[in-house]
Amino acid sequence: MNTLPEGLVDALARDRADNLAGFRHRFVVPDHELIYLDGNSLGRLPKTTNAKLHELVDREWGDRLIRSWNEGWFDAPQRVGDKIAELLGAASGEMLVADSTSVNLFKLGLGAMRHQAGRHKIITDDLNFPSDLYIMQGVIKSLDRPCHLEVVHSDDGIHGPLDKLLNAIDEDTALVTLTHTVFKSSYTYDMELITRRAHEKGAMVLWDLSHSVGAVPIHLNACDVDLAVGCTYKYLNGGPGAPAFLYVRKDLQDRLENPISGWMGQKNLFQFTLDYEPEQGIRHFLTGTPSILSLTAIEPGLSLLLEAGMDNIRQKSLNQSAYLIDLWESELEPLGFRLNSPRDPAVRGPHISLGHDEGLRIDRALIEKKNVLPDFRRPDNIRLGIPPLYTSYEDIWRAVQAMKDVVVNRIYEEFSTEAPVVT
Amino acid sequence: MNTLPEGLVDALARDRADNLAGFRHRFVVPDHELIYLDGNSLGRLPKTTNAKLHELVDREWGDRLIRSWNEGWFDAPQRVGDKIAELLGAASGEMLVADSTSVNLFKLGLGAMRHQAGRHKIITDDLNFPSDLYIMQGVIKSLDRPCHLEVVHSDDGIHGPLDKLLNAIDEDTALVTLTHTVFKSSYTYDMELITRRAHEKGAMVLWDLSHSVGAVPIHLNACDVDLAVGCTYKYLNGGPGAPAFLYVRKDLQDRLENPISGWMGQKNLFQFTLDYEPEQGIRHFLTGTPSILSLTAIEPGLSLLLEAGMDNIRQKSLNQSAYLIDLWESELEPLGFRLNSPRDPAVRGPHISLGHDEGLRIDRALIEKKNVLPDFRRPDNIRLGIPPLYTSYEDIWRAVQAMKDVVVNRIYEEFSTEAPVVT
Numbered sequence: 001m002n003t004l005p006e007g008l009v010d011a012l013a014r015d016r017a018d019n020l021a022g023f024r025h026r027f028v029v030p031d032h033e034l035i036y037l038d039g040n041s042l043g044r045l046p047k048t049t050n051a052k053l054h055e056l057v058d059r060e061w062g063d064r065l066i067r068s069w070n071e072g073w074f075d076a077p078q079r080v081g082d083k084i085a086e087l088l089g090a091a092s093g094e095m096l097v098a099d100s101t102s103v104n105l106f107k108l109g110l111g112a113m114r115h116q117a118g119r120h121k122i123i124t125d126d127l128n129f130p131s132d133l134y135i136m137q138g139v140i141k142s143l144d145r146p147c148h149l150e151v152v153h154s155d156d157g158i159h160g161p162l163d164k165l166l167n168a169i170d171e172d173t174a175l176v177t178l179t180h181t182v183f184k185s186s187y188t189y190d191m192e193l194i195t196r197r198a199h200e201k202g203a204m205v206l207w208d209l210s211h212s213v214g215a216v217p218i219h220l221n222a223c224d225v226d227l228a229v230g231c232t233y234k235y236l237n238g239g240p241g242a243p244a245f246l247y248v249r250k251d252l253q254d255r256l257e258n259p260i261s262g263w264m265g266q267k268n269l270f271q272f273t274l275d276y277e278p279e280q281g282i283r284h285f286l287t288g289t290p291s292i293l294s295l296t297a298i299e300p301g302l303s304l305l306l307e308a309g310m311d312n313i314r315q316k317s318l319n320q321s322a323y324l325i326d327l328w329e330s331e332l333e334p335l336g337f338r339l340n341s342p343r344d345p346a347v348r349g350p351h352i353s354l355g356h357d358e359g360l361r362i363d364r365a366l367i368e369k370k371n372v373l374p375d376f377r378r379p380d381n382i383r384l385g386i387p388p389l390y391t392s393y394e395d396i397w398r399a400v401q402a403m404k405d406v407v408v409n410r411i412y413e414e415f416s417t418e419a420p421v422v423t
Numbered sequence: 424m425n426t427l428p429e430g431l432v433d434a435l436a437r438d439r440a441d442n443l444a445g446f447r448h449r450f451v452v453p454d455h456e457l458i459y460l461d462g463n464s465l466g467r468l469p470k471t472t473n474a475k476l477h478e479l480v481d482r483e484w485g486d487r488l489i490r491s492w493n494e495g496w497f498d499a500p501q502r503v504g505d506k507i508a509e510l511l512g513a514a515s516g517e518m519l520v521a522d523s524t525s526v527n528l529f530k531l532g533l534g535a536m537r538h539q540a541g542r543h544k545i546i547t548d549d550l551n552f553p554s555d556l557y558i559m560q561g562v563i564k565s566l567d568r569p570c571h572l573e574v575v576h577s578d579d580g581i582h583g584p585l586d587k588l589l590n591a592i593d594e595d596t597a598l599v600t601l602t603h604t605v606f607k608s609s610y611t612y613d614m615e616l617i618t619r620r621a622h623e624k625g626a627m628v629l630w631d632l633s634h635s636v637g638a639v640p641i642h643l644n645a646c647d648v649d650l651a652v653g654c655t656y657k658y659l660n661g662g663p664g665a666p667a668f669l670y671v672r673k674d675l676q677d678r679l680e681n682p683i684s685g686w687m688g689q690k691n692l693f694q695f696t697l698d699y700e701p702e703q704g705i706r707h708f709l710t711g712t713p714s715i716l717s718l719t720a721i722e723p724g725l726s727l728l729l730e731a732g733m734d735n736i737r738q739k740s741l742n743q744s745a746y747l748i749d750l751w752e753s754e755l756e757p758l759g760f761r762l763n764s765p766r767d768p769a770v771r772g773p774h775i776s777l778g779h780d781e782g783l784r785i786d787r788a789l790i791e792k793k794n795v796l797p798d799f800r801r802p803d804n805i806r807l808g809i810p811p812l813y814t815s816y817e818d819i820w821r822a823v824q825a826m827k828d829v830v831v832n833r834i835y836e837e838f839s840t841e842a843p844v845v846t
Contacts, residue, residue, distance in 0.1 A: 028485040038489040045485040053476060053716075061663055062451040062468040066461040066796065069845040073663060100711025102685030103526060110565075126697060131686030131711070134699035138684040142533075142565035151697065233712070240484055240496055240715035260683075261561040262525030263554030270846050272801060274549060274574065276557035288523025288554070289656070292663035293476075294714040373489065378695060422492040423693050 011397035023389040037374040040385030043237030046300040089219035101244040104229040109139040111256040116174035127182040158185040173203040181212035181349030186341040188349040192223040215350035237301030262287035316388035327400045355380040361412035370402040434820035446812040460797040463808030466660030469723040512642035524667040527652040532562040534679040539597035550605035581608040596626040604635035604772030609764040611772040615646040638773035660724030685710035739811035776804040784835035793825040
């Protein structure tokens, strides 16, 4: 008679008690041996996505051809945007899906800075996703007045510098832009607190929700958020490079310019007049023709999240993170792994980063030798994504055993310290 | 014994003699009764596109997951760009596929204007696609010096104002930006002549190739073109809203800024440093994460064009346009149809616009009653797209008979003069 390891028995019991466990079967899982812990970078493929794409390609493109623009495509950026709005506590007509997160940041960042004439400062932190800083550096070059980006530094590289940020916001601050859940450590900001402080000082906020959307409950309207962007290919499972979303609070929509003023945001665009005159409402934040294939692939994943419910998702996420941190403490900390995410669940998002001096080589060994797939973020972070909809406790337990094995048996030593292009 | 109308017999004979006729069978044509004349707006679906998307979704996304970024996705914008470069007489490494045509126009237009410090004028014409003007109006707002857009007007609304344009280019001209084949009349500019004049005066050129790419031979390097953009969903058959391309001549790549400076254009992007430092070469014109689904769908159509050869395609296009103009002259002109495209094939692109006082209602009647699908462009243009790879002479003959019938029997009278959202 085989007896299972005690830890595995415990993990399997947790899976049986998990009321969201059934959602795993709504995703394509072709390789059941693979332990996929990178859904924070690219979410899994929902089972209904292929049928949806087939319908789009065969019937809407192949058969209906150009007529499909009047039969749903033209409204797609708003239709998918409304579904995301439902997930994020925003109203219908406050969101669009279009372009990339970086392009949307540029549009809203520059639009906000022009609106905030007379103020000179954009505030962010050094835990933000670098593209957000690069884009703000570009925004500043496109302004008609000298402005600067103030980057507030984290003390430990893990926790957001909340107090320093709150103190930095002053009467000269035009815009505060932060990633809600930061990409390395998973630290998650208090959206309501920062937004309120910004508003007290007359500043606007622009939140990047890429690493929290679909995993952490977000209430954009309740927090009175001005502007937000985010990506759809992580916890929303929209597919590689799926178009991003943007949010503009209703009362700001007609007061903010879209600096990349293209025809999709033009009033009565098929009149083809020569001077740009923005459409009213959210639609003037569109620029070019939307990518219908990529847009369409976003809807199946969104439906799954709405069906599961954000509060249920967050509860499972908290349970699984706590479970992983417990395993880390008992089995991995003695082997040199550090917890590079906040211990306090109130300020922690959905992924967990574990640091190790041999982090990169351990990551390579997990992928090549153990069929465990996290990612690696410099300098030392093995980043473990545990999207609640398809990650099992068994996955987590097995991943921890694999990390132990890689270190105890020095399996990582055969790997190079040079990273592949995409880590 | 049935006897076919003489005109149809003639059309069928032309189809039998057409050495590109076989390419029609490489596209999905589910409704053989539909006469599709809007491939200049949305190209048909190549038969191999579905298999390619399946491979992408099932294997690359569903199975390989995040690993696919290292197994082809990361290079996709350049790989597909190189294929377009082959079609347009540009070198490998001079093109990218990313974002929309409008976003690419903004990047290259603003990049060029910053490079041309000290000059104050952008020149375009009133036949240009309006989005191109809207974008340039946005570019001007993002400059640190007062600049203006000079719109040169066409005398007849059909022919480009070539001489007036050449005369307008002066020492204060920073940039000349035109659509190569204009969207209403199909007038096609002499790319070499305008580019040379611009260079003589120290100006740069930015060509929008959306309505000529895949139908008119283009030689970007031979014409010494500085910058170009274009769309992939018309004659390239890349699918609805497929991402656009951009071209930057090799020697300019490291001298021009990408104003929407995102992480995909960053040097060693996975180092995640906080200051933007552009990658060398074409790649720094990338901004955000590319839409892999939409990008992948572009390749099958491109392969068909490369296989057919641009000179063969242009020859068939000229033959079919001449045939259509002959039919117009003998059968439609007497019914009040006007030729709103140039008569001279040397300055005409691949589509033909026919004007009529009842243009909009005729267009609606063709679609609703005759299963003929052109589009309509204000004020009076019935725009007939005849992409050589899948349009038959029989299609053209039948479309002309349908237009006759709609006017002779006043079928259009039951339709409203109000246009649907997308015309």
